[in-house]
Amino acid sequence: MREDLDRFAVLPGGTRVCFRVDGPSDGVPVLLVAGLAEDLTTWSDQFVSALAATGFRVIRMDNRDCGRSTYATAPPPNTLRQLLARPRPDSYTLADMADDAAGLIEHLGVGPVHLIGRSMGGMIAQTVAARRPELVTTLTSMYSTTGDTKVGQPALSTWALICAPPPSDRVGAVRAHLRMTAHLAGTAYPLDETEETEHATTTWDRTAGDAVAGTSRQLQAIQASGDRTDELVTITAPTLVINGDRDRIVAPSGGVATAAAIPGARHVIIPGMGHHLPDALALRIADLVVAHLERVMAR
Template sequence: MPTLVTPNTGIELFYEDNLPQGSAPDAPVILLVMGLGAQLTLWPDELVAALVGDGFRVIRYDNRDIGLSQKFDGARAPSPAIQVLRKKIGFPARVPYTLKDMADDGIGLLSGLGIDKAHVVGASMGGMIVQLMAIHHPERLLSMTSIMSTTGSGKLPQAEKHAIDALTAPLPGMEEEVVIAHGLNIVRNIGSPPSAEFPFDEAAQRERVLRNIRRSVYPAGLPRQLAAIIDDGDRTSRLAAVRTPTLVLHGEADPLVKREGGEATAKAISGARLVTYPGWGHDIPVPLIPRIASEIVAHARNA
């Protein structure tokens, strides 16, 4: 089982290392960082294959507290409402770990694998994590791509209620059919609205959810990761100092992290380039993968 204890944070991370066929290990590296409560398998195999096919060594990993990486069993996260209130009055709640800790994990994984520099790509919370990599570890980054993410500013439009409710709803049971229904409800409420370009394939989505839950089901990690997001707050002023070449990708129909979150991210980082797509929600739909991969590859090569 490919796991590594990061030399800086001491966290055991599960990772997958994908090398181009016939390539040496010194191929340029793309590190993929996934979002809230999401396993590395939420990066579609088709996207990984596209990036590898363009000559990149692609590494994806489970963040701490999810998937097959180290869990923080028993650690308690403050309730989101209480945490937000305490933060507003200047008395932040204590959290099991921070978003910076999670950024340090990714950098530690690179160090443990003997990789000095990498292109980093983060989706949703993963976008926040790679932003913090650029803030705290700029010397380790060749480029950054922030996908369907945000600066964390409280002034931006908030998630649609149905989307955040679906994502954070308690799992009502651990029976397989119950967990599948829970996962499909999330997909329906945060993903791209069904359209001719992005049709909703019930059978394919069910199979994908089934593969993920048979790999791991660990709902306890989500509230702790959410607490880390709330604790980190607004990154706008910190992002102003970032000089890492940055690409921002965002969907114009994202109900969870609104388009304005991507616009604010690109505005906060000097020289960042913003690309948006009509009809794209908070997912990585297969029909869009060629365009997403093309943008990431072009950005990495230009950087």
């Protein structure tokens, strides 16, 4: 674990955000926002390296309640609340998580940035783009959705894995990660067990708080934020929406709805891709993202 690469920013509200920076110090800034229960190391090294090699300054962050960023003190929702999508009154929301991302951009003095989010991170990135347009040059939303419960819903087979008892040690965490990733990986890009074992081990070792409670609170934030379609309509940043056609946790309809809501959004559906960004797919996705960023920068 390369903790020496981690940097920290304490935001005005008191939240401590852990982040890393790759690429040239004078490069055009890109901020990567990860998904539910994903720390900053879950971004494929090949994806990060491809962006950095193109000349971008790549910033990755741990969301609150994950990795080495601040963990909330409020109790997590119980299972019944989660199943019924009834958040606790003291829950935070995607808007609060978007404030963290915006706060990091302002702390580093790098705005506006090219903003890239995946899954829950896509929801956070969408919220930043809608509420703080001055901080966003472009938006890329990967296998994410709008919050409308009529689209982007998990398959029934996925719920069984979501509701499984949480792991209590590193070995259990690796097994749970491999089981879920194999389920979500899609048909064209199967699980690389060595790669994913390393990801799961690193994430476990970097976790600075109660991962189970943190994940529950992040999921609660999604539920507390509701349908964000009306907000997505206000986004002005040039937007690229990417998703696969074999996603079992955010159904492809979520990507369709996202692209339909954001004015002028370009939508790319990758055959055989699930809810995962493995090294085998990293360069293809990086090419799509870099083309999007460079197309806008050339205007």
